[in-house]
Amino acid sequence: MPTRILIPSGVLGLGFDARALAKGVRNRPDAICIDGGSTDSGPYYLGTGTSKYSELATRAQWRDLMLARAELGVPLVIGSCGTCGADDAVDWMFALTQQLAEELGQSVKVARLYSSQSSQTLTQSYAQGDITALSPEIPLDETVINSCANVVALAGVEQINAALASGADIVLAGRTTDTAVIAAIPIARGDHKGAAWHGAKIGECGALCSTNPVSGVIEILFDQDGFTVNPLAESATCTPYSVSAHMLYENADPIRLVEPGGMLDVSRAVYEAINEKSVRVTGSQWHDSERYTVKLEGAKLVGFQTSALVLLRQPGYVAKARQWTDQLHAFLLQTIEQQMQLSQHEYDIEFRLIGVDATLGALEQLSSQPAEVGVLMLVTATTQDIANDIARLCNPYLLHYPLTSDEELPTFAFPYSPAESVRGPLYEFALNHVMQLQNPMDAFRLDVVELDYD
Amino acid sequence: MTDIGQLARSVRSKNAGPFWVTVDVFFADQQSYMDVAAALDTPAVASVLKVDVADLKRFDLDDIHVIKFSFPRSVVQGSRFDRDMHGAQYANLVAAMNIQMA
Numbered sequence: 001m002p003t004r005i006l007i008p009s010g011v012l013g014l015g016f017d018a019r020a021l022a023k024g025v026r027n028r029p030d031a032i033c034i035d036g037g038s039t040d041s042g043p044y045y046l047g048t049g050t051s052k053y054s055e056l057a058t059r060a061q062w063r064d065l066m067l068a069r070a071e072l073g074v075p076l077v078i079g080s081c082g083t084c085g086a087d088d089a090v091d092w093m094f095a096l097t098q099q100l101a102e103e104l105g106q107s108v109k110v111a112r113l114y115s116s117q118s119s120q121t122l123t124q125s126y127a128q129g130d131i132t133a134l135s136p137e138i139p140l141d142e143t144v145i146n147s148c149a150n151v152v153a154l155a156g157v158e159q160i161n162a163a164l165a166s167g168a169d170i171v172l173a174g175r176t177t178d179t180a181v182i183a184a185i186p187i188a189r190g191d192h193k194g195a196a197w198h199g200a201k202i203g204e205c206g207a208l209c210s211t212n213p214v215s216g217v218i219e220i221l222f223d224q225d226g227f228t229v230n231p232l233a234e235s236a237t238c239t240p241y242s243v244s245a246h247m248l249y250e251n252a253d254p255i256r257l258v259e260p261g262g263m264l265d266v267s268r269a270v271y272e273a274i275n276e277k278s279v280r281v282t283g284s285q286w287h288d289s290e291r292y293t294v295k296l297e298g299a300k301l302v303g304f305q306t307s308a309l310v311l312l313r314q315p316g317y318v319a320k321a322r323q324w325t326d327q328l329h330a331f332l333l334q335t336i337e338q339q340m341q342l343s344q345h346e347y348d349i350e351f352r353l354i355g356v357d358a359t360l361g362a363l364e365q366l367s368s369q370p371a372e373v374g375v376l377m378l379v380t381a382t383t384q385d386i387a388n389d390i391a392r393l394c395n396p397y398l399l400h401y402p403l404t405s406d407e408e409l410p411t412f413a414f415p416y417s418p419a420e421s422v423r424g425p426l427y428e429f430a431l432n433h434v435m436q437l438q439n440p441m442d443a444f445r446l447d448v449v450e451l452d453y454d
Numbered sequence: 455m456t457d458i459g460q461l462a463r464s465v466r467s468k469n470a471g472p473f474w475v476t477v478d479v480f481f482a483d484q485q486s487y488m489d490v491a492a493a494l495d496t497p498a499v500a501s502v503l504k505v506d507v508a509d510l511k512r513f514d515l516d517d518i519h520v521i522k523f524s525f526p527r528s529v530v531q532g533s534r535f536d537r538d539m540h541g542a543q544y545a546n547l548v549a550a551m552n553i554q555m556a
Contacts, residue, residue, distance in 0.1 A: 042532030136526040252470040252524035428533040429472040
């Protein structure tokens with residue numbers, strides 16, 4: 001019997017086609033598996049341990065999945081809870097699960113798999129030489145480890161299967177590789193390992209591997225030789241092209257994918273259309289690694305930001321926007337030093353010219369005069385109060401600073417009041433490393449509870 | 455001279471984790487793929503992206519008519535000086551490259 005995994009969407013929070021989900025449920029899958037996170041939205045979420053998605057949308061979609069699970073009596077697994085997969089995000093997802101179990105009158109066994117790493121454990125692993133840099137190498141020492149607000153290790157199939165082995169109906173996993181959530185059950189059931197990891201990579205973004213990416217829902221059937229991808233929305237079709245091309249997506253290497261415990265190699269994979277909607281894949285290979293390593297992700301606080309936006313529309317200023325911000329910048333540094341007694345290592349002011357090169361910076365090759373230029377000012381300082389106060393000091397100059405001393409005082413356009421926006425803490429990714437483990441569960445913790453609202 | 459954006463079916467870029475960006479150039483057919491793959495100079499791509507050519511990985515994928523480039527981000531995703539959180543705008547630089555067809 002193949003292992004049938006229902007994948008409702010590329011990520012919880014993004015939504016799915018309700019009819020396609022119902023169809024997936026009618027096909028009696030062996031599990032419902034969904035990803036809950038990614039680093040793709042930046043370091044803020046890991047830094048703060050929060051989700052990028054709307055709580056109400058997440059709750060509504062999780063409610064649908066908890067209902068589907070109850071109807072089927074099969075496991076519901078989510079990896080990388082709350083975008084970042086930090087412990088706080090797992091607990092946030094647990095609170096939603098608890099509320100919904102009560103609301104729906106469900107009795108469920110819930111396993112929480114925690115992925116956060118303490119600085120003590122990391123420091124010890126680092127000292128023992130168990131932490132290795134990936135390319136590009138980011139400098140690492142104890143100071144960097146201690147400066148991280150949150151560090152997570154990415155779980156693989158072993159940890160997800162340990163959570164499932166508790167008999168859990170619902171697994172809420174912290175940071176997990178996107179693929180492991182889907183590959184775990186097929187591997188536990190003895191399906192082909194290469195096919196399990198490859199199918200999981202194809203399915204990790206839901207219907208993105210089909211011709212209708214926004215429909216969300218797909219199912220993958222895993223067996224001893226390969227896997228079959230079925231998109232479930234009426235309008236979606238998978239073709240050998242749409243499926244094989246998904247190996248390109250967000251992968252630096254489209255042939256080899258390193259995962260905890262080994263590497264997937266798809267160089268010999270064969271993709272065949274088995275009907276007008278489904279694709280069969282065979283020939284995927286898995287190579288066990290000598291060492292068992294898990295990837296680490298860390299976010300450190302680097303400051304606090306306040307931004308302001310001012311619009312230049314007067315053609316003379318539009319033409320000289322860069323000269324204007326350069327002069328203004330020099331003037332502001334001097335004024336801040338005089339009036340706030342702040343030295344330049346306590347803060348930073350950056351101007352980005354929207355309409356000129358705000359997106360690509362030094363890489364921009366096009367130049368022509370736009371109708372207007374948006375000047376985005378980013379103030380970064382050691383505290384939020386300083387960043388806010390610097391932005392307030394800058395405000396009148398952003399509005400009125402003249403290019404020459406002999407002209408009538410110009411006034412530019414602020415699009416709203418107050419012109420300053422508090423951006424809050426600024427985090428940066430600080431780790432690009434793997435950590436070696438003797439036992440896959442060494443860096444992870446499991447907490448299993450029964451919720452009884454029957 | 456024609457630019458890659460006109461010869462390709464689509465050109466996209468995206469983060470591949472916080473430290474890498476990957477650019478995928480898709481062609482509609484074998485001929486246009488072969489023509490561009492032969493004419494496209496890897497050091498020229500490195501120069502447009504301002505990356506060291508030794509760091510620029512290139513994959514010519516014959517089966518799906520795709521040329522793929524991956525490179526380490528000079529500015530880590532989401533760090534203070536990053537301008538494009540998802541790395542999706544690098545594609546424009548490759549699409550705008552003019553190449554001399556044989």
